[in-house]
Every structure is written in structure tokens, then in C-alpha cells.
Amino acid sequence: MTSREESAETLRRAGHRVTSAKLLVMEALRHAGDHLSATSVIYQVRRDAPHVSESTVYRTLGALRDSRLISETTFGHGEVAYEWLEKRPHHHLVCSQCGVVYELSDEVVIGFAKQLSDTHGFDADLQHLAVPGICLDCSRGSEVAGK
Amino acid sequence: MTSREESAETLRRAGHRVTSAKLLVMEALRHAGDHLSATSVIYQVRRDAPHVSESTVYRTLGALRDSRLISETTFGHGEVAYEWLEKRPHHHLVCSQCGVVYELSDEVVIGFAKQLSDTHGFDADLQHLAVPGICLDCSRGSEVAGK
DNA sequence: CCCTCAGATGCAACAACTTGCAAGAGCGAG
């Protein structure tokens, strides 16, 4: 099955109609295999189909996010980032000083969610966190500089 | 000391100049004692000083956030929320279904940050989280409805 | 095939910020 056919099938299962705009957005994200801004998705979609409007892309990104096919995340800087969710669940650590973005496995976050469930009966929905802070390199660097 | 004088002193300590625009923004947030949108801050500031421009309020909110005098948080819905940080540190649980916002004490979150520090050497900066999920009432309700 | 109609789209207006630039105003030095 081609990637496009897989996307079409995925759309149907999620209760969407199969349209070329949605397929193009999905293919852009699947092919990138990385975080993309809405602007960048718009650019890629329009390379193949210049008539597609910006609002359709924004609406499609929102719909795919609601169907949990993609993540939508705000890193501290720049635009909102979208990512195809086929890899294992993961999160990110974002250094506020140097800007580096690390990947974080799900385990620690699952533990946090369990705490919230146990202590507050709240079923947290943590799909793709971006945790701000200071990375190891930067905290070492400032120690040295501080001396 | 009046609240205004306290605010002025706080500004000086944070290395800002004491201006009426900054004082008005601070007083609006301190007096509200709750989360306010930028639009709402603008409205309140302009009741006293109609000449203050929107961009000044936005810039002031950004500056106060950078100085850690206020928190800036995105709840899942509506505008970004600002809050004066004088209460003890706290976070929130936001139900994606019914919209209710609970307050969450710092303890569980401190544990999470410690995990990140221990396992990744990352010094997380979690000032005022908004954790999305499903509240106890809503998960009970859907169980019942599901039968 | 053809109809129907709810969901999808394009377009333009709107909303929520953000930024470049020139003018204004704290505040420390003298």
C-alpha cells in the first residue's frame, strides 16, 4: 500500500472525508518526519496544489490534531509545531538559554501522569510535552563563567 | 506602604524603570488576584489611562513575565492568561471536556522536575503549568453514560 | 449513474499578538 493510500485509510477510519488537501497535509508531515510549522506545511502543500488556501491548512491541522493523528506543540520560541504521530510517544526538553531541543522518552511523563491520577483522580492527557528549562551544558557553562 | 509603592519598589529591584504604564498593569493583576487575559488587562489599564497603547501593555506583560513577577499560561481554550505571582507556587488541572480548572499544589510537579533532573540533568523551569486531561466528574459521567 | 446533503473549501474580514522606528521620559552623573 502506498503512503497516500495509508493516509486515505487513516482518514476514513478517523471519520474524515478523503480530500486532496488533507492528504497533502498528511503527506507533508509524514515525509518530513519532524516538527513542522503551519507556514512550512502551507508552503509544501502549495508546491503541489497552489490553489489550497491557508485557512484550509490551518483547519486541517486542527482536525488532525483533534483526531490525535498529529501533535501540536508550542516550543518557547517561534511558531506552533506539528508532528506526525507514528513514532513511539515522546516529549521534549527545551533549553531556554541555548535553544537546544532534546527528546524525552515517555516513562518519566507517565509517572507524572500516574501521580496526578492517584492524588487527584485526574486523567492527564500528555501527548507531546515541551518542558522548558536549562540543559546540562548550559548549567555547567554558567558555573564555570560564574567563577 | 501602599500597593502602588510596593509595585514601584518591585520594579526597581527587577531593574525596570518605574513608569505609570507598568504600575497600572501590575495593579490590575495584583488587584484581580486571578488569571487575566491581555485584552482584559488592556481594558482595565485604559479605564485609568486611555492613552496607553495596546503594544505597551503586551510589552509590559512580556517584561514582567521575563522578570518572573507574573506567570503567562495557555489554558487549552481562549487567550493567554496572566497572573500575579505572590501566592505560593501552584499549577492547574484543566478538564478538556467540561472546562473546569482546578488548582494543583506544587508538590507533584516538584517531583516531576526532580525526575527530569536525576535522569537527564535537565533543570526544568515549571512555574505555572496547565495540565490538560479529564476530570474525575467527567470520567465518572462517561462511565455511567457508557452503560 | 444520479441525488442529496453534511462536511470541506475559498475568500475576506477579524482577532491576537509582534515589531521597526522615531519621539518621549526615567534616573544617575555632575
Next chain:
DNA sequence: CTCGCTCTTGCAAGTTGTTGCATCTGAGGG
């Protein structure tokens, strides 16, 4: 008190994302 430097501010334009509405189209039923 005055001067000067630097931080602040107002204004207008720009960016990013949202929404109302008329039109269009995918997909199931006949």
C-alpha cells in the same frame, strides 16, 4: 537643576491564526 544616555512608549504595519458565509464536493442511497 540640568544633561545625556538608555529604556519606554505610541503608532502603524506586519505576522500568525480564526471565523462567517456562500459555494463546492465526497460518499452513501436509490
